[in-house]
Amino acid sequence: MANSPLNVQAAKIDGQTAQKYLIRALGAAIFLLVAWRVITVGLAEGYPASFWISQALNGLVLGGVYALVALGYTLVYGILFMINFAHGEVMMIGGIAGFFTLQFALARGWMEGPWLVVVAALLFIMLVGMAASVVIGVALERLAYRPLRQAPRLVPLISAIGASLFLQYSVLLIFGVSPHSYRKPELISGGLRLGDVFISYTGAIIFVTSVLLMLALFFIIQRTKLGRAMRAVAEDRSTASLMGVDVNAVIVVTFVLGSALAGAAGVMLGFHNTVVKFNSGFVPGLKAFTAAVLGGIGNIPGAMFGALVLGLIESMGPSALGIPTEYKDVIAFSLLVLILIFRPSGLFGEVLSEKKA
Amino acid sequence: MPKQFALLSLILVAALMLAACVGAAPAAEAPAEEAPMEEAPADMSGKVVIASGATIRIGGSFALTGPIPDPGLNIRHGAEIAIDDLNAAGGLEGFMFELVAEDGACDGTQGTNVGNKFAADETIVAVTGGTCSGETFGLLPILLEARIPFVSPSATNPDITSADCDVCNRVALSDSLQGVFSADFVVEDLGITKVAVIHDNSDYGKGLAEIFQNHILALGGEVSSFEGVQVGDTDFRALLAKVGADGPAGIYFGGYSTEAGLIAQQMSETPGLEDAMFMSDDGAYTQQYLDAAGAAGEGTYVAFLAGDDSEEMNADFDAKYLEKYGVAADELGPFHAQSYDSVKLIAAALAEVATVDDSGNLVVDREALISAIRTVDAFDGLTGTIKCDSIGECGAGGVQVFEVMDGAFSQVKGFGME
Numbered sequence: 168m169a170n171s172p173l174n175v176q177a178a179k180i181d182g183q184t185a186q187k188y189l190i191r192a193l194g195a196a197i198f199l200l201v202a203w204r205v206i207t208v209g210l211a212e213g214y215p216a217s218f219w220i221s222q223a224l225n226g227l228v229l230g231g232v233y234a235l236v237a238l239g240y241t242l243v244y245g246i247l248f249m250i251n252f253a254h255g256e257v258m259m260i261g262g263i264a265g266f267f268t269l270q271f272a273l274a275r276g277w278m279e280g281p282w283l284v285v286v287a288a289l290l291f292i293m294l295v296g297m298a299a300s301v302v303i304g305v306a307l308e309r310l311a312y313r314p315l316r317q318a319p320r321l322v323p324l325i326s327a328i329g330a331s332l333f334l335q336y337s338v339l340l341i342f343g344v345s346p347h348s349y350r351k352p353e354l355i356s357g358g359l360r361l362g363d364v365f366i367s368y369t370g371a372i373i374f375v376t377s378v379l380l381m382l383a384l385f386f387i388i389q390r391t392k393l394g395r396a397m398r399a400v401a402e403d404r405s406t407a408s409l410m411g412v413d414v415n416a417v418i419v420v421t422f423v424l425g426s427a428l429a430g431a432a433g434v435m436l437g438f439h440n441t442v443v444k445f446n447s448g449f450v451p452g453l454k455a456f457t458a459a460v461l462g463g464i465g466n467i468p469g470a471m472f473g474a475l476v477l478g479l480i481e482s483m484g485p486s487a488l489g490i491p492t493e494y495k496d497v498i499a500f501s502l503l504v505l506i507l508i509f510r511p512s513g514l515f516g517e518v519l520s521e522k523k524a
Numbered sequence: 525m526p527k528q529f530a531l532l533s534l535i536l537v538a539a540l541m542l543a544a545c546v547g548a549a550p551a552a553e554a555p556a557e558e559a560p561m562e563e564a565p566a567d568m569s570g571k572v573v574i575a576s577g578a579t580i581r582i583g584g585s586f587a588l589t590g591p592i593p594d595p596g597l598n599i600r601h602g603a604e605i606a607i608d609d610l611n612a613a614g615g616l617e618g619f620m621f622e623l624v625a626e627d628g629a630c631d632g633t634q635g636t637n638v639g640n641k642f643a644a645d646e647t648i649v650a651v652t653g654g655t656c657s658g659e660t661f662g663l664l665p666i667l668l669e670a671r672i673p674f675v676s677p678s679a680t681n682p683d684i685t686s687a688d689c690d691v692c693n694r695v696a697l698s699d700s701l702q703g704v705f706s707a708d709f710v711v712e713d714l715g716i717t718k719v720a721v722i723h724d725n726s727d728y729g730k731g732l733a734e735i736f737q738n739h740i741l742a743l744g745g746e747v748s749s750f751e752g753v754q755v756g757d758t759d760f761r762a763l764l765a766k767v768g769a770d771g772p773a774g775i776y777f778g779g780y781s782t783e784a785g786l787i788a789q790q791m792s793e794t795p796g797l798e799d800a801m802f803m804s805d806d807g808a809y810t811q812q813y814l815d816a817a818g819a820a821g822e823g824t825y826v827a828f829l830a831g832d833d834s835e836e837m838n839a840d841f842d843a844k845y846l847e848k849y850g851v852a853a854d855e856l857g858p859f860h861a862q863s864y865d866s867v868k869l870i871a872a873a874l875a876e877v878a879t880v881d882d883s884g885n886l887v888v889d890r891e892a893l894i895s896a897i898r899t900v901d902a903f904d905g906l907t908g909t910i911k912c913d914s915i916g917e918c919g920a921g922g923v924q925v926f927e928v929m930d931g932a933f934s935q936v937k938g939f940g941m942e
Contacts, residue, residue, distance in 0.1 A: 218766075221765045222762055344589045348818075350818065363796070364795065365793055367793050440759050441816065442758050485762070485766070492753070492762055496754075
């Protein structure tokens with residue numbers, strides 16, 4: 168570039184700005200089209216306010232689940248600059264482990280006991296699910312990613328996809344292909360009815376727990392020595408190691424944190440939607456990845472925000488646009504494409520340093 | 525060094541390829557040399573020749589994975605028991621039967637794969653399956669082209685059989701019966717005229733939902749919404765909130781067990797739909813539906829295409845099933861009896877057309893077998909009198925409606941109750 172004649176460089180910049188404006192104009196046009204559709208079709212349907220509130224609540228619950236999983240994507244990306252495509256399966260393992268722990272608890276009658284016992288049992292189930300996910304997540308790092316850490320960036324990605332299929336079909340072979348049905352204890356069945364709005368207990372638990380877990384994560388990363396080490400490794404791995412940070416240990420901790428959140432999401436989703444099977448982590452995994460990209464992958468508040476936005480769009484979008492609900496996935500993934508075109512660094516768009524880009 | 529390696533590996537690869545060619549060539553030629561000697565006299569095209577001592581191979585496409593693995597396995601068990609019974613009775617002209625089971629996965633693409641596998645295998649005389657309608661639509665064009673007749677025990681989409689397809693047969697009853705019967709039940713027996721219809725976008729579920737919808741409209745009812753979901757979805761709350769906003773008195777779902785059960789369960793959490801009626805189809809007549817629906821399943825309805833059972837034969841079958849697989853025949857799902865009858869129908873047609881030639885081989889003419897399935901004499905199967913009509917509808921029985929009471933299906937209307 169430095170050697171090229173000035174006028175060529177100027178022309179090039181002109182071309183780039185023109186392209187930038189064209190893309191912005193296109194983005195604005197798409198935004199206006201969507202807004203026009205929402206005003207003329209979605210709002211014209213005349214749904215009552217309680218309907219929109221219900222859909223927003225559904226969206227927040229979905230968003231809470233996506234956020235817990237999206238954080239795992241974003242943490243790993245922040246430190247290793249790789250997409251852990253097996254992360255959805257880590258969540259599924261949590262759900263499966265939770266199912267068997269629930270069967271264990273049911274067999275011992277813990278679920279019919281006084282509410283304190285039930286709550287303790289539910290916490291125990293969640294911890295077992297998180298532990299199972301952590302074991303799988305750490306094993307993934309050790310077996311599928313660490314040997315490839317110096318390889319080109321595409322290689323661990325392919326390894327991740329392989330690991331994802333391996334986990335799915337291992338679960339299929341070991342636990343069978345039939346869906347496993349969670350049986351909700353009486354304590355968390357049903358919900359609150361406020362006028363025409365229904366808040367299910369499991370949905371409320373998911374939202375509150377995910378917010379609490381996100382706050383805990385934020386605290387760990389911003390306020391502890393461990394978190395400082397993680398941030399240092401994310402900034403510059405080799406310099407961090409020169410400063411005495413044990414990079415391998417930090418990477419393992421990253422996988423532990425991400426997998427524990429995914430495991431919690433898997434168990435709570437199991438109680439909420441009551442069915443888990445070998446491939447039930449796949450689509451939520453993709454959605455969470457979308458959420459992470461939406462917020463700016465590598466950016467932790469971005470992943471939380473992106474997940475909530477995605478959840479809301481997915482549940483309110485079809486009604487707002489006046490299209491069949493079966494297109495909710497189309498809306499979610501179109502959003503991914505649009506974000507990648509118009510704002511590749513996400514809504515919270517931090518400018519990527521040269522090393523990350 | 526790297527250059528030498530490259531050269532070395534190149535030589536190695538070349539050597540391997542050469543070895544492969546040398547190794548493969550005789551193997552490929554050998555049958556070609558032998559075959560004309562054995563089969564030279566007669567034109568063997570369009571015929572299956574089963575050498576003395578070999579087995580009569582019947583292909584089976586079962587939904588062993590996918591949305592309904594338990595019913596798929598159950599249907600496979602039914603076919604295996606039929607094969608056991610045929611062989612215990614001495615087989616056919618001393619030739620034993622063999623089931624070549626493949627996983628059709630309840631899916632059109634996988635059905636096509638299975639079809640290609642069977643079409644490439646010249647020893648397959650006929651096929652039982654597929655389990656699901658979509659899977660069977662995948663099998664259909666390939667088997668039609670390969671001139672392999674099939675009998676499906678459980679694919680119920682009306683378009684599976686038609687005047688254009690001479691290899692297509694089924695023992696299951698068409699959804700045109702079930703859809704109409706279910707609509708009649710909802711409007712006339714339950715007195716509900718405003719319903720929402722949901723389907724799972726499968727050939728089976730969507731086809732059935734459309735028949736149901738059309739008949740509701742024909743009866744003067746109102747369909748407040750017609751929406752699709754995906755097989756494998758687990759969260760229907762956003763959809764149900766939207767459906768519920770139109771205030772239907774009931775929901776009809778065309779699809780499979782898990783989705784049906786989850787919709788029934790999540791309806792109880794949707795304002796406006798807590799007390800709405802829920803009805804589904806034969807795809808949901810399973811334990812999996814009851815498990816997935818939980819307490820919310822009480823008072824919901826499912827329809828089933830039941831056979832005209834002969835109690836004595838069924839008791840015998842159930843005993844064999846329990847002995848062989850260690851579970852009761854009804855536990856994994858319905859349609860095991862239809863599966864048994866599908867294989868028996870194929871065997872009955874084979875018995876009419878198979879001949880033993882001079883060298884002791886069993887010869888089956890494919891075209892003769894295709895027409896024999898349609899013309900074979902009526903016989904008493906587990907599901908009633910099996911006899912095919914001119915387009916390949918061979919089933920017996922009728923539609924039944926069940927209500928879930930105390931966690932079990934209990935019949936409230938239909939076949940066998942009048």
